[in-house]
Amino acid sequence: GCYAQLKPEEIANIHGVDLVLGAAEKFNITQHLKELTKSNVAKICSCDIEEVTAFNSSWSINDRTRTFLKVQDGCNYNCSFCTIPMARGKSRCDSINNIIAHATQLAKAGVKEIVLTGINLGDYLTPTFPLTPALSTSGEGEGRNFYSLIQALEKLDGIERFRISSIEPNLLTNDIIEFVANSNKFMPHFHIPLQSGSNKILGLMRRRYKKEVYIERVNLIKKLMPHCAIGVDVIVGFPGETETDFQETYDLLHSLDVSYLHVFTYSERENTAALHIAPVVPIKVRHERNKALRNLSYKKLNHFKEQHTGEIRKVLFEAQSRNGLMEGYTDNYIKITAFFKPELVNQIVDWKV
Numbered sequence: 001g002c003y004a005q006l007k008p009e010e011i012a013n014i015h016g017v018d019l020v021l022g023a024a025e026k027f028n029i030t031q032h033l034k035e036l037t038k039s040n041v042a043k044i045c046s047c048d049i050e051e052v053t054a055f056n057s058s059w060s061i062n063d064r065t066r067t068f069l070k071v072q073d074g075c076n077y078n079c080s081f082c083t084i085p086m087a088r089g090k091s092r093c094d095s096i097n098n099i100i101a102h103a104t105q106l107a108k109a110g111v112k113e114i115v116l117t118g119i120n121l122g123d124y125l126t127p128t129f130p131l132t133p134a135l136s137t138s139g140e141g142e143g144r145n146f147y148s149l150i151q152a153l154e155k156l157d158g159i160e161r162f163r164i165s166s167i168e169p170n171l172l173t174n175d176i177i178e179f180v181a182n183s184n185k186f187m188p189h190f191h192i193p194l195q196s197g198s199n200k201i202l203g204l205m206r207r208r209y210k211k212e213v214y215i216e217r218v219n220l221i222k223k224l225m226p227h228c229a230i231g232v233d234v235i236v237g238f239p240g241e242t243e244t245d246f247q248e249t250y251d252l253l254h255s256l257d258v259s260y261l262h263v264f265t266y267s268e269r270e271n272t273a274a275l276h277i278a279p280v281v282p283i284k285v286r287h288e289r290n291k292a293l294r295n296l297s298y299k300k301l302n303h304f305k306e307q308h309t310g311e312i313r314k315v316l317f318e319a320q321s322r323n324g325l326m327e328g329y330t331d332n333y334i335k336i337t338a339f340f341k342p343e344l345v346n347q348i349v350d351w352k353v
């Protein structure tokens, strides 16, 4: 992962380590293992992150029901708290034709739901690739951005559900929201990082939107899809975050019609611009703010579930049985637990929430 690219020597010095592979070389792991000879010194195979430009397709294969398919990697943004661009390199992505081919293969393996993932998914942008005629609606040159990708996937037979994992608010266009609202396959569920409800802090974080953009996106989603789940990433304790700034974040999240929060406590990362921002927020205060937002998240999630209790919604049940129980998710991402029934595994069924 990122650690091996950012600090290969540190890992090489850990007792028992034989080989450290950076961001590009990890995809050649089988070759490296074949060539590895026992030595007292760990071997480091890594290059400068600027040289990492290739896209390597990957997807999770441990759960036949739901698969995470990587369609984009790297990031061209420079958020002041983030080391990901240093560890994963510039933004790059798979071609639409390749993604369609992978999704077709997954459908044949019995997968019902694909979650599209990437480091900065909304920044999906390919050079001009002609689509195969069967998938193209207007011919050459189509299929260059994320909107084109989801249009192409909607036409694919075999996969019944798609989800968009996480998308920056500035890249979540009205086109994408309207498309999902009218789609039979893209689930009413978005995960949109906010990070702070204070425009001052968003500026210090070098995020590419103001809170007003975020509010607009949420309002449009809920206008078109009142049942839609919306998850939010938020960071507390960023340097310079005063009590007033935090309250602004809290009040915004309280007022927004979102379903759950992923709350992160800011922690210092080497070589990031945020290290030079003052004043630092004391650790104790960071934890108090984290707790306040986690409590808010708990209430929001309960409220969201209560809004849909009693409704009949489509649930995709997953394969694992734990203590005689099985789990699945509704279209709008409400987790359902039921008594295990083998005939429900990997089936989409109408279910009373």
Ligand code: SF4
Binding pocket: 075, 076, 077, 078, 079, 082, 083, 084, 085, 119, 120, 168
């Ligand atoms: S926080 Fe996300 S958008 Fe910002 S630099 Fe990191 S990966 Fe890119």
